[in-house]
Amino acid sequence: MSESAIRGKVSLKTKLAFSAGALEEAMIAAATIATMLFYNQVLGVRPLLCGYVFLTASIFDAVTDPLVGWWSDHFKSRWGRRHPFMLFSVLPLTVGFYLMYAPPSDLTEIQYFWWFMGTMILLRIGKTFYGIPHDALGAELTDDYHERTSIFGFNAVAGMFAGALLGAAILIVIFPTTGEYENGLLNPERYPLLASVGAVWICLTLLICVLGTRDQIPHLHPVDHKKVDAREYLQELWALIRNPSYVSLCAAW
Numbered sequence: 472m473s474e475s476a477i478r479g480k481v482s483l484k485t486k487l488a489f490s491a492g493a494l495e496e497a498m499i500a501a502a503t504i505a506t507m508l509f510y511n512q513v514l515g516v517r518p519l520l521c522g523y524v525f526l527t528a529s530i531f532d533a534v535t536d537p538l539v540g541w542w543s544d545h546f547k548s549r550w551g552r553r554h555p556f557m558l559f560s561v562l563p564l565t566v567g568f569y570l571m572y573a574p575p576s577d578l579t580e581i582q583y584f585w586w587f588m589g590t591m592i593l594l595r596i597g598k599t600f601y602g603i604p605h606d607a608l609g610a611e612l613t614d615d616y617h618e619r620t621s622i623f624g625f626n627a628v629a630g631m632f633a634g635a636l637l638g639a640a641i642l643i644v645i646f647p648t649t650g651e652y653e654n655g656l657l658n659p660e661r662y663p664l665l666a667s668v669g670a671v672w673i674c675l676t677l678l679i680c681v682l683g684t685r686d687q688i689p690h691l692h693p694v695d696h697k698k699v700d701a702r703e704y705l706q707e708l709w710a711l712i713r714n715p716s717y718v719s720l721c722a723a724w
Contacts, residue, residue, distance in 0.1 A: 481613050486625045488683025489612065492557075492605050493630030494676035495564065498669050499594070501637035502572070505646065505665065508656045509572065510587050520584045528591045535599045537708055543604045551688040553604040553611070557681045564597030565674045572666035601677065608684065611691045641665065 510516045539556065546552040571590035574583060609622050645665050646655030655661065711717055 480615070481618050481622060485612065485684060485687060486622055488680055489605075489609055489622060490625045490629035490680075491676050491683060492601070492680035493626045494633045495601070495673045495680075496598075497630050497633035497637055498672050498676075499568065499598070500634050501641055502568070502665060502669055504638065504641065505656050505662075506571075508654075509662060510583065512657060513659050513662075514574070514578075514583045515580055516583050516587065517580070520580075521587065524584070524588050524591050527588060528595045531592055532595055532599065535596065536603060537711065538704065539599050540603045540607070541704055541707065543607060550685070551691055553608040553691075554681055554685060554688060556600045556604040557608075557677070560597045560599075560601035561674055561677045561681075562597070563593050564601060564677065565670045567591075567594035567597055568673055569666045569670035572662045572669070605680070608691075612684075612687060 507518075507521055510521050511518055543552055543556050546555065548555050550558070567590050571587070571594060574586045574590075578586065609626065610619060612622055613619050642655070645668065646658060646661050648655050649658065652658040
């Protein structure tokens with residue numbers, strides 16, 4: 472390991488920039504309080520079909536998460552191996568979030584189902600390209616155990632605090648109770664506002680994280696460039712799903 476890779480103290484600026492990435496996840500998590508109500512009770516998609524959307528997206532994640540993780544581990548560019556993936560994720564996350572809550576009007580139930588499926592998968596692709604490299608970046612910012620704990624502590628607190636505030640804002644500001652809608656989440660006219668505000672929030676917080684930690688790229692651990700080998704990838708995936716601890720964790724989750 473080179474001397475530049477042996478790192479200890481991490482600046483407050485870097486911790487805050489890294490933690491800005493948790494604000495994206497907080498917005499998506501806060502918006503989920505409206506997702507099922509929107510597609511089921513507002514747009515009329517049956518609960519079973521909505522369940523298929525979440526099931527399909529989870530299966531999709533099971534394939535793409537380890538693949539993107541492997542790719543990110545061996546990627547090489549002048550922007551390092553994590554930041555290009557995180558920067559790319561801005562597009563699918565922003566577009567996916569906006570389109571999920573601003574679908575075309577007057578579609579049939581099946582058409583809304585496929586719209587929901589497509590936007591959910593697009594959103595999950597964005598989360599994969601951002602979340603996995605972001606977590607890996609946090610571990611690479613320092614070699615000190617306590618500083619690494621501090622980095623992820625900042626990230627966790629930022630995510631929980633923002634999630635609580637955004638959840639309250641969505642219920643009180645975006646979906647207020649009105650004379651026509653005692654439950655504001657059933658008001659279809661408010662969902663374009665959620666789509667717009669959420670998309671802008673996601674885009675800005677991701678850019679703050681990516682650009683705010685860019686100065687750390689020269690100090691991160693170097694890696695040998697390696698092309699994706701499908702056989703090696705499948706072997707590693709097979710070893711993973713045979714790991715009892717990993718399988719237990721997935722089952723509990």
